[in-house]
Amino acid sequence: xxxxxxxxxxxxxxxxxxxxxxxxxxxxxxxxxxxxxxxxxxxxxxxxxxxxxxxxxxxxxxxxxxxxxxxxxxxxxxxxxxxxxxxxxxxxxxxxxxxxxxxxxxxxxxxxxxxxxxxxxxxxxxxxxxxxxxxxxxxxxxxxxxxxxxxxxxxxxxxxxxxxxxxxxxxxxxxxxxxxxx
Numbered sequence: 001x002x003x004x005x006x007x008x009x010x011x012x013x014x015x016x017x018x019x020x021x022x023x024x025x026x027x028x029x030x031x032x033x034x035x036x037x038x039x040x041x042x043x044x045x046x047x048x049x050x051x052x053x054x055x056x057x058x059x060x061x062x063x064x065x066x067x068x069x070x071x072x073x074x075x076x077x078x079x080x081x082x083x084x085x086x087x088x089x090x091x092x093x094x095x096x097x098x099x100x101x102x103x104x105x106x107x108x109x110x111x112x113x114x115x116x117x118x119x120x121x122x123x124x125x126x127x128x129x130x131x132x133x134x135x136x137x138x139x140x141x142x143x144x145x146x147x148x149x150x151x152x153x154x155x156x157x158x159x160x161x162x163x164x165x166x167x168x169x170x171x172x173x174x175x176x177x178x179x180x181x182x
Contacts, residue, residue, distance in 0.1 A: 039101075039102065040158060044156055047098065048156045050090060061080045061084055088116055089117050092165060123140040147168060
């Protein structure tokens with residue numbers, strides 16, 4: 001079988017098309033990996049911003065814990081407890097939602113409104129009722145410390161944030177269980 005000039009040209013064009021298809025698919029894969037990386041960086045940046053917000057409110061709660069005797073200080077403490085609870089709930093919901101968007105499984109993170117949010121509710125109720133005991137103050141202090149310690153998650157990758165949230169909620173769960181026992 002003899003190949004003519006025309007057949008050789010067709011084979012050359014087919015070769016060029018196959019080569020172009022290979023290069024294009026390789027570039028598409030590379031672009032897809034870059035897009036995933038950018039998406040994860042954006043999400044991590046968003047969550048890191050929210051972590052700083054939680055830290056800010058938790059530190060204010062920590063400062064106000066010692067001076068909740070007068071009505072103005074008590075009101076400021078209740079407001080900051082509420083802000084901390086809201087910021088933490090938002091962070092947990094966003095971490096769960098954005099993790100799903102990134103392709104992580106839903107069971108990585110406990111449902112939003114975890115144990116630390118519950119602990120903040122308990123502290124809020126005891127301060128608001130005016131029946132805050134030394135045991136409640138200790139519980140609040142340890143819970144706020146757990147939240148503040150979580151906010152120092154480094155390096156701030158999605159996996160580290162989720163791991164930190166789970167450890168923080170675990171610590172708050174232990175505190176709540178200890179408070180229920182006594």
